Amino acid sequence: MWNNLRKRSFRGGIHVEDHKEQTESQPIEILNPGEKVVIPLHQHFGTPAEPLVKKGDEVKVGQKIGEGKARFSAHVHSSVSGIVKAVDYYNHPSGQFVLSVIIENDGEYAPFEESKEIRDPFSLSPQQIIEKVREAGIVGMGGAAFPTAIKLNPPPDKPIDTIIINGCECEPFLNADNRLMIEYPGDILKGAQLIKIATGAKKIIIGIEDNKPDAIKIMEAHSKSFPFTEVIPLKTKYPQGAEKNLIFALLRRKVPAGGLPFDVGVVVQNVATAKAIWEAVSRGKPLYERVVTVTGPGIVNPKNILVRIGTLIQELIDFCDGLKEDTKMIIIGGPMMGVAQWSLDVPVIKATSGIIALTSIPPDEERPCIRCGRCSEHCPMGLVPTQLMRLTKFGKLIEADKWGILNCVECGCCEFVCPANIPLVHWIRTGKSKVTLLKKQK
């Protein structure tokens, strides 16, 4: 029972000021997009979807406009009704240009097909549920955007016993998942039941960091009406929501290096994904909208907004009464792992959890490494970041692989604590892609 004495957690990680107060009690508001909507065909981990529409085509809300043909891919659906203006490369939150369907929104929001209410979604077979999830183009909405249908379909020799619903939202500033848990606890829990049925698991654990007491209370109250469903509060520590650390904190199981949660009988899904699964299976609704937290010291009126995929972030920022004069940086995602944007002409995609405007930039005066070891002390994966940096710098890729470089989850704890301001994550990312390339060549 020592778990009750000590708050569940993991080794390493950092304590960051969470900055959540700006939006934690802001109810979710709805924003419809303007005239132009940009829907990238690559919003997920894996191969991009192939376009099903061309310039001049008429599309409706929920119509499939991109087909994920490869195994690791996901379908893409229209979030508005209107005319396709172009299928062309466009700015993408990743910083690259990605083939996207650009639609002129007619403002009608005419549905593609009448919603097919299913009387008892819980009586569906696992295959039926997985098929509906695949059809709806659902991907992990926590940030990694892994195609959910693949996650629900583990290899037969890896039985699943536990579903973890990830409500940690450990990134500072973000409240999208927090608000979903407060406002839609029923949908999330019903989605969790469907995941349980699809994977044949026995129990559900909902893990929530203890800086969200309202969400914990509401989820606890609602989970009472579901069998084998338990809410477990976790210590507030970044990156508590990282899959492998979360599994360890809740179940004391270690996912083997290079392995997946399947290997220890677990499937982890984000709360937003669970809600999307419920909507897809019970109503046939594809994933074409999501909640985004727009916040940070540079935003005049921070809000949590339900927006359609493809809405340009300029519109979200305008909806929050714009940027303050001294805004220096715009980040899509959280401040620890998100991507800094050079333009506001970028669409919201399935994995966009937040838009953060920062008014200060971290110092970039780099000094030599003094081997203080703080990076290693705080690494949640037990790596030695400074060593990985050095090995990458000197091109010692086989050594870097031996030191476990591919296990880095790029959470940024090492760089956060580095007193020498060394861009450790950047070096390790470089090293990871080089090591991966080297392994492919072999």
Place this chain on the structure above:
Amino acid sequence: MNKKEEKIFTIQSSPHLKEKESIPRIMYTVVISLLPAIGASIYFFRFRAVAILITSIISCLFTEGIILLIRKKPINSLWDGSAIITGILLALTLPPSLPLDLVFIGGVIAIGIGKQAFGGLGYNIFNPALVGRAFLQTAFPVAMTTWTPTILQKVDISTFATPLGNLKFNQAIIKGTLTPLKDLFWGNVGGCIGETSAIALLIGGIILLWRKCIDWRIPAGILSTLFLFTGIFWLINPNKYASPIFHLLAGGVLLGAIFMATDMVTSPITPLGNWIYAIGIGLFIGIIRLFGGLPEGVMFSILFMNAFVPLLNQFTRPRYFGEIKK
């Protein structure tokens, strides 16, 4: 905001938040933690301590500045605190009567050969202050082993010795003239200006541990190894060997274990590496003190283990999360 108005945003690789910690902050924390020891040295050796400290710090800053200019490196790293620490540490390891020109030479060697020759902060293998001291000890052995009592001691200067010298060369145990532990604890004994007061060094160590500026494994490993090693011999023959407590408090063990061996740059980065490094230092100190020709062995023990650090880092890689045993 007007849509036509172009706003320039900074782009950079994640993470976009940083802790307010920097190398100068760490360095000046170490300087603060050295203040009790500096205070004790001035209390016991008065003007001599002040003169040695100032000379040593100026010498280190001067050498660092000149070499930074020659190497065309940013001169502001002169004030990152590391050269000042080297200056203070070198001064604290010098005998009170050492002529000031020798002190200055020690500082030049410490920074010039011990640090900048390797590429400056972060790249040196050996503790710079100890490199400077090792040079002085070898080049000027008489000046470096001439001891004067503290201003509070009333003893004959001509036969004065440090507690360890007294133990080694004067059969202090048999004669019953072994330095009392109480004096070792407070620091009213002969020796290098900064090593005599155990209490001042311990206060500094607590500050460093609290601010997480040193790895606790290093002092713990050194002190416990030395305690066990000298303890075993003391149990075998207490008439020949001094007690382990005496060995922990006398000489430069505390100064070395808390401030020298823990230098981040010249100590291992892995937990296991730190244990091996610390135990090695503790053993060497014990061997040199009990069986060597010198009364004291802290400096050479640390320098010797410094040489092993790259190797230790290489072979003590910690197991990462989920690593499968092979």
